[in-house]
Each structure stands twice: as structure tokens, then as C-alpha cells.
Amino acid sequence: DVVAGEKLAQLANAELQSELIDIIGQLQRAESRTRVLETSAAADPLAMAQLHVTRALVTDLSEQVRLKSHENTELSIQSPRAGTFIAPPPVGELAEESAEMPNWTRAPLDHVNRNCYIERGTLIGMVADTTACEAIAFVDEVDVRYVRVGQSARVQLSHSKSQIVDGEVTEIAKLNASEIPSELAAMNDLDADQATGGTTPLRTVYQIRIALGPLDGCQLIGVRGRAKIEITPQTIAQRGLRWLHRTLKTEAASGF
Secondary structure, eight states: OBOTTOEEEEOOOHHHHHHHHHHHHHHHHHHHHHHHHHHHTTTOHHHHHHHHHHHHHHHHHHHHHHHHHHHHHTTEEEOSSSBEEEOOOOBOOOSOOOSSSOBOOBSTTSGGGTTOBOOTTOOOOEEEOTTSEEEEEEEEHHHHTTOOTTOEEEEEETTOTTOEEEEEEEEEOSSOOSOOOHHHHHTTOSOEEGGGTSOEESSOEEEEEEEEOOOOGGGOTTOOEEEEEOOOOOOHHHHHHHHHHHHHHHHHHHTO
């Protein structure tokens, strides 16, 4: 667990550090020149004219130092809130590398990634309240008509077949999903159009938001699973009609 303001990572930018040192040096020289001119400006009109220029230069360089120092401070990544730090899903070695430093692998903050290159915008993790977790389920349009807010759900996470998490449906999307997460597309958990990279579903599906009970935070981000929603009991006729809808839709999608 982390507290608000706790340092999570310290990054370094050699180019920024070099620029800051150079500007500080320029500022110190300009301040020294200003002090010399101030001692002679009263009796020397030329020194007075130069003094106005050096004072303006000191002001400009001071602002540059302030901005660069702020950029340098932002390299210290701190927790925005109290909660549990959750690392992103591990990835393999990235294809492109910096000319000076190797790229990171698996998770950015792993110890083996010290002194590796991390691009701007890279997700290094999240700080979450693990007592308020949720899952997004994708449900076929044939089945979504039977789902209601408030219905109970049970979610089995892919990393632990024995771990079943209880939940409750909190939201049903009004529009069908145009894309599915890359994690599901990569594992072929949903039928998807491979021509689009596997993120466009071939069938009409809807997103269902499920609020989950307390869960081990370190396993949350990117974890897949299967959800079973407890719908209102159906008669044999209703089940038969549901099966018929699914069969007809599958045949239509297959071109029969």
C-alpha cells in the first residue's frame, strides 16, 4: 500500500539535466555581470545602458531555470492518492530501442529495468482502491436482453481458476461495443475481425459493468476472466427461443 504523495519512481533525463546546468551557468554569469555594472552605472552612461540589457537577461534566464527545474521535478513520480500500487501487465521486449539505452521489458519498474529508456506516456502502474474493483464483461446481443442492473454475477479470473469473485451488475451499455480490449483479442476469447488487428467484434456485443468485492490488487490490471450473471429463471419455451435466435444469427453471420 502507498500513501498520497509517496514517491513511486525517479526518472532521469540526461539532456534536460545538461540544459538546466548550462542555463544556471549562464544565469550566474549574467548576475555577476549585473553586479559589476551596478557599481559603475551611476557615472558611466554606457554601463547604465548595458545594465538594462543584463537585468532583462537575468529575468529571462531565471524564468528558463524555473521552467526546466519544474520539468526536472516532474521526473519524480508520486502517488496521487492513498491506495494499492498495481503494476501493468508484463510485456515482452519492445521492438525499437533508444540509440543510447535499451528498452524496458515486462513491467517498467522492475529492478532489471534500471537505466532503461522509457517513452513519454508509458503506463508504469496505477494506484487503486482495491475495495472498489470492477470488471467489464462483453455479452452477446441475444443474451443482453435478459441482463438487468442489480443482478448477481460471479467472475472467474484467468490467473486463478479456483478464485471466484462475487459481483453485481451496475451498468448495461445502451450502444453495442465497436471494439474489444486487445487482451481479449490476443487470446481469441471473442470472435473478432483479424483484418482489423482482432479488436473489432464479428458479433454484436454489449459492455456490462460489474462491481466486484475486495480483490488482490496486484492481479487487477489487464486480467481476463469469465463472468456468469444470474438472470431471472426462464421457461423451456424462452430457452428454446433464445437458442433459435443464436442459431439463426450464427448462420446469417456464416453466410448460409
